[in-house]
Amino acid sequence: MKLKKKIKKLRIIRPFNCFMSAFAVSIGYLIAGGGFYSLSKLVLADLTTFLVTGAGNTINDYFDREIDKINSPYRPIPSGEISPKSAYLFSILLFSIGIILSAAINYICLLIVVINSFLLYLYASKFKSIPFFGNLAVGVIVGSTFLFGGASIGKIRTNLILFGLALLATLGREIAKDIEDIKGDQGSVNTIATEYGIENAAKLSIFFTILAISLSPLPYLLGIFGIYFLITVAIADLIFLYSSTNLLTSINIEGAKKYQKLSKIAMFFALIAFIVGSLS
Numbered sequence: 001m002k003l004k005k006k007i008k009k010l011r012i013i014r015p016f017n018c019f020m021s022a023f024a025v026s027i028g029y030l031i032a033g034g035g036f037y038s039l040s041k042l043v044l045a046d047l048t049t050f051l052v053t054g055a056g057n058t059i060n061d062y063f064d065r066e067i068d069k070i071n072s073p074y075r076p077i078p079s080g081e082i083s084p085k086s087a088y089l090f091s092i093l094l095f096s097i098g099i100i101l102s103a104a105i106n107y108i109c110l111l112i113v114v115i116n117s118f119l120l121y122l123y124a125s126k127f128k129s130i131p132f133f134g135n136l137a138v139g140v141i142v143g144s145t146f147l148f149g150g151a152s153i154g155k156i157r158t159n160l161i162l163f164g165l166a167l168l169a170t171l172g173r174e175i176a177k178d179i180e181d182i183k184g185d186q187g188s189v190n191t192i193a194t195e196y197g198i199e200n201a202a203k204l205s206i207f208f209t210i211l212a213i214s215l216s217p218l219p220y221l222l223g224i225f226g227i228y229f230l231i232t233v234a235i236a237d238l239i240f241l242y243s244s245t246n247l248l249t250s251i252n253i254e255g256a257k258k259y260q261k262l263s264k265i266a267m268f269f270a271l272i273a274f275i276v277g278s279l280s
C-alpha cells in the first residue's frame with residue numbers, strides 16, 4: 001500500500017510529458033545523425049531531459065499551489081498528497097541530478113540544461129505572470145528538446161526547423177491553457193486571457209497553431225524528410241486544424257480545454273511524423 005502511495009505521488013512530475021520530452025530529444029538525436037556508436041550519449045540525454053522536465057513540472061506545481069486550489073484541485077499539492085516543501089526539495093533534487101548528468105555528455109548540453117533549468121524555475125516563479133513572455137518561454141524550452149538531441153552529438157544547429165515548429169505549436173497551446181486556467185489566474189497571474197480577454201487569447205492561440213501547420217511541410221520542401229513524413233505530418237496538421245476550428249466555434253473555458261487536449265494529441269502525431277521522416 002505504501003509503495004502504491006509513493007508511486008501515486010510521482011504523478012507530480014507528469015510522467016507522460018517527461019517521456020514525450022525525452023522522445024523529442026531522441027528524435028533530435030536521430031535526425032542529427034546519431035547512431036549506435038554514441039548510444040550512451042542518447043541515454044544520458046534522454047534521462048537528463050526526463051528529470052529536468054519532471055523538475056520543471058514539479059516546481060510549477062509548487063509555485064501554483066494556491067491557484068491550483070481552483071484550477072486543478074486534484075493535483076498532488078492542493079489535494080494534500082505532497083507537502084509544498086517536499087515538492088520544492090524534490091524539484092531541486094531533480095534539477096541537480098539533471099545538471100550533473102548533462103555535464104557527462106558535453107559542455108553544450110550542460111549549458112542547455114542550466115539555461116532550461118533556470119528558465120523553468122523563473123517561469124514558474126515569475127515569467128508565468130508576464131503575458132505572452134511566459135508562454136514564449138515554455139515554447140522555447142519545449143522546442144529546445146530537438147536542439148538538445150542534436151547537441152548530444154555536437155550538432156546543435158541541425159534541428160532548428162523542428163525547434164521552430166515545436167515552439168509555435170506549444171505557444172498556441174499554452175495561450176489556450178491560460179484561457180482554461182482563467183478562473184484561478186484572475187487577480188494573481190497576468191496572462192493574455194486575464195489581461196486581454198478570452199476572445200483575443202483564443203484568436204492568438206489559433207494564429208500560432210495555424211502558423212505551425214503552414215510551416216510543417218518545410219522539412220519536406222527543403223529535402224530534409226521524404227514524402228512519408230508529409231503524409232504522416234498531415235495527420236497531426238488535421239488534428240491541429242480540427243482543434244483550432246473547435247476553439248473558434250466555442251471560445252470559452254470548455255472550448256479551450258478541448259483544444260489543448262486535442263493539440264497535445266496532434267503534437268504526439270507530429271513526433272511520430274518526425275520519426276517517420278528521420279527513418280525513411
Ligand SMILES: CC(C)=CCC/C(C)=C/CC/C(C)=C/CC/C(C)=C/COC[C@H](O)COP(=O)(O)O
Binds near residue numbers: 142233236266
Ligand atoms: C505543426 C507541427 C508539426 C508542430 C510540431 C509539434 C511538436 C512536435 C511539439 C513538441 C511536443 C513536445 C516535445 C512536448 C513535450 C511535452 C509537453 C506536452 C510539454 C509542455 O509542457 C507544458 C504544459 O503546459 C504542461 O501542461 P500539460 O501538458 O497539460 O500537463
Ligand SMILES: CC(C)=CCC/C(C)=C/CC/C(C)=C/CC/C(C)=C/COP(=O)(O)OP(=O)(O)O
Binds near residue numbers: 048072
Ligand atoms: C531539453 C531539456 C534538457 C529539458 C527540456 C524540458 C522540457 C521539455 C520541459 C517540458 C515543458 C515545460 C516547459 C514545462 C514547464 C512547466 C509547466 C507545467 C508549464 C505550464 O504551466 P502552467 O501554465 O501552470 O500550466 P498547468 O496548468 O499545466 O500547470
Ligand SMILES: [Mg+2]
Binds near residue numbers: 060064
Ligand atoms: Mg501550473
